[in-house]
Amino acid sequence: MAVMGEGIPFKPYEQQQGQLLPSFVGDALDPSDAVFFVDELVEGLDLRSFERRYEALGERAYPPRMLLKLWLFAAIAGVYSGREIARRLSWDLRFRFLAGELRPDFRTINRFRERHREDFAEVLRETVRIARRSGLAKLGRVAIDGTKLRANTSRHKAMSHQRMEEAEAQLDDEIAQILAQMDELNESEDDEHGDGDGSGGLPAELQRREQRRERIRAARDQIEAEKGEKLEGRHQKSFADLEANMMKTGEGAMQYCYNAQAATSEDGIIVATAISTSPSDAPQLLPMLEAVRENTRQRPGVILADAGYRNEESFRALRRRRQRCLVAIGREGKKGKKKSPKGRLTRRMVRMLHLPWARELYAHRKTQGERPFAEIKQRMRFRRVSLRGVDKVRGEWDLVCAALNIVTIGRAAEA
Numbered sequence: 001m002a003v004m005g006e007g008i009p010f011k012p013y014e015q016q017q018g019q020l021l022p023s024f025v026g027d028a029l030d031p032s033d034a035v036f037f038v039d040e041l042v043e044g045l046d047l048r049s050f051e052r053r054y055e056a057l058g059e060r061a062y063p064p065r066m067l068l069k070l071w072l073f074a075a076i077a078g079v080y081s082g083r084e085i086a087r088r089l090s091w092d093l094r095f096r097f098l099a100g101e102l103r104p105d106f107r108t109i110n111r112f113r114e115r116h117r118e119d120f121a122e123v124l125r126e127t128v129r130i131a132r133r134s135g136l137a138k139l140g141r142v143a144i145d146g147t148k149l150r151a152n153t154s155r156h157k158a159m160s161h162q163r164m165e166e167a168e169a170q171l172d173d174e175i176a177q178i179l180a181q182m183d184e185l186n187e188s189e190d191d192e193h194g195d196g197d198g199s200g201g202l203p204a205e206l207q208r209r210e211q212r213r214e215r216i217r218a219a220r221d222q223i224e225a226e227k228g229e230k231l232e233g234r235h236q237k238s239f240a241d242l243e244a245n246m247m248k249t250g251e252g253a254m255q256y257c258y259n260a261q262a263a264t265s266e267d268g269i270i271v272a273t274a275i276s277t278s279p280s281d282a283p284q285l286l287p288m289l290e291a292v293r294e295n296t297r298q299r300p301g302v303i304l305a306d307a308g309y310r311n312e313e314s315f316r317a318l319r320r321r322r323q324r325c326l327v328a329i330g331r332e333g334k335k336g337k338k339k340s341p342k343g344r345l346t347r348r349m350v351r352m353l354h355l356p357w358a359r360e361l362y363a364h365r366k367t368q369g370e371r372p373f374a375e376i377k378q379r380m381r382f383r384r385v386s387l388r389g390v391d392k393v394r395g396e397w398d399l400v401c402a403a404l405n406i407v408t409i410g411r412a413a414e415a
Contacts, residue, residue, distance in 0.1 A: 025097045035094040037410040038073045045126050049119050062104050067112040068123070069098040075403035078381035082110035114387065117395025121273075124398045125295050127405035128271050132296065136412055137269040141361060142300035143369030144263045144288045144309065146281045147377070149397070150384035151244030151256040155236070158256070159216070161223055162233030168220070171213040178206045215239050226277075241388040247279040258385060258393050259284075262401060263292045264372050266364075268408045270401040271295055275394040281308035285327075286317055299323065304365040307331060312343035319345060326353060326362045376404055 029035065042065060050064040073094065074085050086106040088095040131137040182203070216239075223237040226245070238244055238256050247257040261274040261284050272291035276284055285305060293299055303318075303325040310327055318325050329341055329350050341347055352358050376382050382400050385393045 025093050025101070028093055029097060032414075033094060034076055034407065034410060035073055035097060037413070038069055038076070038406060039098060041127075041130065041406055041409070042069045042072065044130070045123065049122055050116055053115060053119075062102060062108060062112075064112065064116070066099055066102065067104065067109065068116075070095060070109065071113060071399060072123075072403045072406060073098055075380060075382065075400050076407055078379070080382065080386050082106040082113070085109050113396070113399070114392060117387075117392050120395045120398035120402065124270070124273060124402040124405070127402045127409065128269060128295050131265075131269045131405060131409050134409060134412065136265070136267050136409065137271055137296065138266040139271070139292070139296060139298055140266055140301040141304055141364060141368070142263050142265060142271065142292055142302075143304045143365050144261070144285065145306065145369035145373065146259050146261045146276075146284065146308065147373040148247050148249050148255075148257040148279070149260045149382075149393075150249070151238070151241050151258055151393075152385055152388050153238040153240035153244055153256050155238075155256065157240040158236045158238040159219065160234055160236050161220065161231060165220070168213060168216050171209050171216070175206065175209050175213070178203070178209070182206075218242060243277050243390045244388075245277050245279065258390070258397075260397050261288055262369075262372055263288050264368055266368065267412070268368075268371065269405055270372055273394075273398055273401050275390055275397050277390055281305075282311040282314065285309045285311065285314045285325075289318075289323065302326060302361060304362060304369065306365065306369070310346065310349075312346050315343070315345035315349060326358055326365075328362070328365075329353070372401075372404060375407075376400060380404065 026036070045065075045068075047065055047068070050068070054061050054064065070085055074080065074088075077094075079085060079088070083106040085095065086104070086109055089099055089103050128137055219237040219239055219242055222242045223235055224231055227235055236246060241256065244256040244258060246254050247259065249255050249257065257279075259276040259279055259281070261272075261276065261281070262270045263272040265271050272288055272295050274284060274288060274291065285303075289300070289303060301324065303323065305325070305327045307328040307330055310329055315325070315327070327349060329346060341350060353362060380400065380403070385396055387393055387396050
């Protein structure tokens with residue numbers, strides 16, 4: 001029966017009519033969907049390190065391979081919430097295909113990510129090995145770069161060092177007053193009723209103040225250890241994540257962040273990662289080089305890095321190792337008279353960057369080094385971490401970078 005609207009006939013449809021869906025969920029999906037590549041790739045991974053963590057459990061657990069597939073595909077789809085993944089297991093056929101119709105709740109999904117934060121580094125290395133077997137992850141030139149990831153906290157949950165000292169002193173006074181009042185009350189009750197057994201416990205107001213004082217002391221100790229002699233009263237620390245620090249983001253705003261590092265091959269494979277709590281990139285150059293060599297068992301032909309990695313001591317160490325590198329000395333594209341840099345090897349780098357072969361090589365740095373961050377932040381929508389603490393954030397970053405490698409390998413396979 002045709003449906004009419006102002007004399008215009010429409011095709012009939014019936015929402016209550018039953019439909020026969022495919023017997024297998026995968027049959028309802030586009031064969032070119034990335035979900036199939038994720039499924040196939042993870043099936044080929046060595047996950048013994050994952051599985052060993054379940055040996056002590058006294059009950060049957062959800063397969064770690066299945067949960068890893070969910071998190072990797074979720075990152076590709078821009079989903080970083082265990083609750084959202086659990087919801088998608090009800091309506092998104094791609095997630096249902098990966099789960100094999102199992103329905104872990106969001107707590108199980110979140111616990112998996114936290115429990116295996118150290119194992120995700122091996123997942124990243126596995127994607128690098130797969131890429132190299134496929135002819136990718138070429139190391140003729142490797143670009144090292146960093147980006148700031150927003151921490152899972154805000155300035156509203158922070159306090160300056162000066163304010164910490166003031167708040168701690170105030171809490172000390174308040175706690176002392178409450179304890180004095182308790183002593184007076186206990187003495188008067190002892191005089192009237194005799195000695196008690198002291199089983200009344202601490203009053204809630206005293207517990208709240210002592211807990212707050214401990215949190216402030218932990219934050220104060222953390223910021224004093226980080227800043228040392230450079231500590232000023234204005235320096236802040238977040239109570240929600242003591243290891244996150246204030247950093248300038250790409251938009252120019254000061255936010256609590258982590259400094260995420262990535263070393264990228266010529267063909268876009270992230271071959272090494274790191275997470276730093278310092279806004280400076282310079283100390284990360286040598287550790288990132290070591291991570292590349294550890295993950296690939298090969299030394300890069302040449303390292304490309306921007307001016308944030310400029311460091312005379314690093315240049316000296318690289319020269320001892322006979323590792324070629326091209327590191328910008330000033331801001332790229334900035335015109336005007338430039339001061340002569342300090343350091344013999346730094347001046348040598350300036351001269352080398354003027355040579356035609358060096359300019360040609362360094363021209364690849366921006367695209368090669370920054371494109372992975374653009375994909376992760378824009379297409380994969382990963383701009384803010386979900387976990388707290390540098391160890392957990394490192395695992396989260398490795399997981400996201402492994403997901404991007406899977407996308408890159410999949411594109412190359414289709415080409």
